[in-house]
Amino acid sequence: MVENNNTRVIPLLPLRGLLVFPTMVLHLDVGREKSVNALEKVMLEDHEILLSTQKEISIDEPGEDEIYSIGTLAKVKQMLKLPNGTIRVLVEGLSRAKIERFTDNTEMFEVEISILEEEHMDNTLEEKALMRNTLHQFEQYIKLSKKISNETLASVADITEADRLADVISSHLPLKIAEKQELLEMTSVKERLTKIIEILNNEQEVLGLEKKIGQRVKKSMEKTQKEYYLREQMKAIQKELGDKEGRSGEIASLREKILEANMPESIETKALKELDRYEKMPASSAESSVIRNYIDWLLNLPWTRETEDVLDINHAEDILNEDHYGLEKVKERVLEYLAVQQLTKQLKGPILCLAGPPGVGKTSLARSIARSLNREFVRISLGGVRDEAEIRGHRRTYVGAMPGRVIQGMKKAGSINPVFLLDEIDKMASDFRGDPSAALLEVLDPEQNSTFSDHFIEEPYNLSKVMFVTTANNIGTIPGPLLDRMEIISIPGYTELEKQHIASNYLLPKQMKEHGMTKGKLQVKEDALLKVIRYYTREAGVRSLERQMATLCRKAAKMLVSGEKKRVVVTDRTVEDMLGKPKFRYGLAEVEDQIGAATGLAYTTVGGDTLSIEVSVVQGKGKLILTGKLGDVMKESAQAAFSYIRSRSYELEVDPSFHEQNDIHIHVPEGATPKDGPSAGITMATALVSALTGRPVKKEVGMTGEITLRGRVLPIGGLKEKSMSAHRAGLTTIIMPKDNEKDLEDIPKSVRDELTFIPVSHLDEVLKVALGEKKQK
Template sequence: MDKDTKDIKENQNEVKELPYRELPLIPLKDTVIFPHMVVPLFIGRDKSLKALEEAMLKYEKHVLVVSQKKPDEEAEVEGLYQVGVIANILQILKLPDGHARIVVQGTDRAKILSFKQTDPFFLVEFEKLEEEDSKDPEIEAMVRILISKFEEATKLGKNIPSEAVIAIYNISEPSRLSEYIATHLINSTEEKQLILETTDLKEKLKKLLKYVQKEISILEVESRIKNQINQEMEKHQKEFYLREQIKAIQKELGEAEEKQVELEDLKNKVKEAKMPPEVEKKVYKEISRLEKMPSTSAEVPVIRTYLDWVINLPWSKKSKDNLDIIKAEKILEREHYGLKKVKERIIEFLAIRKLTKSLKGPILCFVGPPGVGKTSLGKSIAAALNRKFIRIALGGMRDEAEIRGHRKTYVGALPGRIIQSISQVQTNNPVFMMDEIDKVGTDFRGDPTSALLEVLDPEQNHSFTDHYLEVPFDLSNVMFITTANLIDPIPEPLRDRMEIIEIPGYTEDEKIEIAIRHLLPKQLKFHGLNKEKVKINKDVITKIIREYTHEAGVRNLERNIASLCRKAAKLIATNKAKSVTFTVKNLEKYLGVAKYSYGMADEVDRVGVVTGLAWTPSGGDILFIETLIYPGKGQLTLTGQLGDVMKESAQAALSYIKSNAKTLNVSEEILSKNDMHIHVPEGAIPKDGPSAGVAIATSMVSALTGKKASKNVAMTGEITLRGQVLPIGGIREKLLAAHRAGIKKVLIPEKNKKDVAEIPKNVLKNLEILYIKEVQEAFQATLLDN
């Protein structure tokens, strides 16, 4: 039995009726005293000490104790509850500092009627509150529930002395039992005060049950939280113990120090890399995971490989741009002949970079036929800018992961080609060339061109995210260059992000200069020869261009020069000759019979045969359009693998001729009693496009009128049913083809006059160009009088 209970038992019959209707008042902080309870109190405030002295002298050791509403404030009349307990002072102990420690026993509830004085201590008039008692069975039931709840709270960990648990069974009065339980189970001063103020026993028990159930609910939550914490603590302790065991084993095997050195090395590399904060945070998180894992874990090599890729990226490393514009111009001139537009664009970029210091890398797209030097131009640009050069081939690429990489959870996952290449050159501002962007494919693995949309957008590529890295990498400093033979296959959204620079085919003079300046020295060096051992003059190169190649670029020209160098190397290596001189006369001996004829497009003027001009992916070319008239019913036959557009051009030409037969001196009898066959030679090669309309019409009129067409005239242009000539594309390539073929006069639409400004002067010097509006102008310029 605890001391409180013992005192209650001893004093149960000692409470006597007081002769006073006033008592000194002691305010209490965070404490509510119930009747019959023995409680120690610490008295420190002046008013309370003086009230204590007054009680000892005049009121037979009795005081009225009342709780404050707000314990952190000074005791004032308004801040006190109106119901308290009359307390008998059982013991008093004076402390050296003037304060006192007392033990009091509650006797009766009392309600304050009025304050007789507030200074130097509170003196109040009071009245006792009598509690109603009852033998209601409901009260007995609630008492039993309260006892069970008390036991439940004890089991849930409520801090209750074991003596109090035993004492609960020795209290028979429901009122005192409820107050005893309230003292030990309820924490809230406000809730205890409500219990104290309730005089109806049944109502008091109901309130107490409510408060006790609330406390038990809180205890259950606390218990659950404690269990969770204990389980986590046990888990952490177990992990700690196991890690210590692993460390001990690793130490015995000599692995612990090695792993620690490796982790420290990784952390030092992270600091040196100067990554963005969000990337650094991610890397340190992965290092922390690696540190906790045993060396035998299957995930260790995955994390280690990932960290190697991320840390080794050039986050802050960049090449210093060469901003000497004159020097850059010299490099471009030395490396490449011609290509004026491209060189101007690079010099403009350098000039702006020199002035602003912070220009984002442009996205250039070089479009032109094969062999004109698009790829090698990228290397020259890198040399001019003093940047590293990267080249990847996009031709045939069908997997989006080639650009963006695979998730690192896949077996054998790697970053995409973009990140791999940048990691390899170790600078974040290289010249990055993507070859053959027009030949990217699509299948079930995705569309690589869609992945390129972010890469090739200066407004987005500052935060390019590779699937493997899972962190953004800044590509805005990279100068991207793409190449293509045709612009049409490139998707429109991707095309919109690039600056298109067209690189047309070379003229004969340009090819000669390129061969002498670049191709010949390169092949001589490659084959271990020099100018003294092998002599190839300008005339020989001219003959190779005219009779052994037929292209817009210079790739086949280089192959033929390489073939001559091999022949010479064989002769010199076998001691059959000390030096070899190639001439126009002996060229056939080494390269074989000429593959192409150079000179007139046709040897003689012919009826129904007209020279047209065509554009092909490898440059411009000439084609012959032949028309034959023979007895029939006015039908039109078209052969030579002509496309739908070209067939429609022939139909339009025939309709125009029929509607203007009188003007053209074509009799209706010839049109109605004869069939017409139009053929374009080299039938194995598909042909299409509207630009052959003028040539087809001229060929048909020549055949119908019997007038010969001049062999020296070539033409291009689309016609309408009214005979108007519409503009077409590829003028530069077509005029170069006419020049190569030895054509003297070329007919082109008048609206293409502006395109002639880009034609080299040496080509224009040898060509007579006529600008036509109506197809009849072509008839007049081409058809000869018999």
């Protein structure tokens, strides 16, 4: 760098975001007070001013350290004051100059400068070669960038001085201020030209890459435009062929529905992907209808729609009581669920299993649960389902594929939190097509059902908010793993009093409405209802009772229409005229005390029942004959009772050699009905002892319990149902295993108050209660 020692003091104009090279001519707008003062002074003197760039554009009042020390000495050629107060000046760069120091002038920037001389090369040929190379590179840059006109190139090509060429080209390059300042500070022409060639090479590489990217984007856009054009042509052809509406409207409508369906992101992506396939596929293609069906299923399923629960316990209790009489345990469980839901707002849907005999209101109770929660209700029947695909659906590769019943039920419900009833879950079967109960494991597991997988939908579906309710007549036939996932709520048969209340308040009004009856036309007395319950029905539920109510309404309708009567009143005396002879015998299981006949209590799928066991001792060779279609377990109970009596013959006052001279025949009436189970053990033993000792069994006593070879009495199941059957049959005393005392609280109070329960742990205690005194021959 060569400095001219001739220094002088001139005003300084700091530039923001702009740098002026020597030989450049350009306009500047000046508005800052100090800059305006500097210009006014310049115009009064020799019109020369120093133009130096400030380092930070954002600073409004720069200090001495914030202005580059090397700038350009320029001549102000013209100055014009604008209406907004700023001054527009035309300046021409003359030469490089260096700031030696700042003066103390506070009205403007004033500096002492020294002129920097250009350093030319000694070898003129090298200088020419550099100039030619620079010019060539600049020409290539202009061709690629297309931002500089050809006239500019022509004017630059006419320059013969190396320093001027470097400065002119520098002024046209898209460089940052710091990079331009670096070129301004280079006084060596050789260094400057070499740096410019390097910059031009870099810019050409960047522009070449930009051009490639642009061509790639253009090609992609052209392909899209081509596809759009072809698609429009296809639509026009389809329209001409008879597809009047075309598929465009359908596709647009489906796309809009998908975007508005509020699906999870993964499902929405899948649906749009399938829609794109559908759009590109010919309408005549078989797969086209499969895809359309699939999209429809995705659109119709509730992904996020949820009904708001009514978490008012009192309201729910009123609805449950309005729809059903009794069933306190189930109602209590539903109210507990509501209470927890109100506290947490996020309880997973429970899986309740309502187990009990037919006709006790399991299905209608599930409907009432939905109404009390203000939820949608959907029911599917699993009776006779053998195919796993009924639960999980078929894969879309099969003809006529459909989702499983669970997904179909969710579509029908229209919300993600319905009450979902799986009816008759104990009547599923399995064969070569799979095991549907195994497929239900995922549906009914709260830890898994948030990502339930259906073969047809192929995407996970959230079932965690569904309240599943299942019904079963016999939980013994439900596989263990499936039973483990459910909360069992046992619904036993109704007592006589409950049936009377249900008939009076629910069944009769319903049947009268269906048969066009009013209270003025038909009246059924309470004693008539009781007679119908006792002599015309024998069931745990109330289905047969409802049919009898319907029969009464039909008979009354005929009387009214024929003009035989104007008002029908049914009493206990007129029931037989309308319903015929009684179908069942009500009252004591036995009319009088019997020798060799004991009344047992049995549990069946339709509730409890009484079972008469008869024993006959005849001359023979010691055979034990068992009849009445008994199962293996019941036969073994008879043999255990027989062996116990032989081992305790002296204590029981039985001839020790009775088995050598007599055949023992045990018979259970209703021989066409299969019977099995261990709970008839003490009944058989009591009947045997009665037959062998001649002591009668008390007619009012019923009993249940399993017996061992040592005479111990073991606990049994179904005590509640058995007690209700005993109450219905008119028994007053129940002998039961001591270990079953805990089950007494499950028995309705109305039944418990009318029966005497005697817990026993050994057969000796049973015999003391059940057998009367030995009759005289």
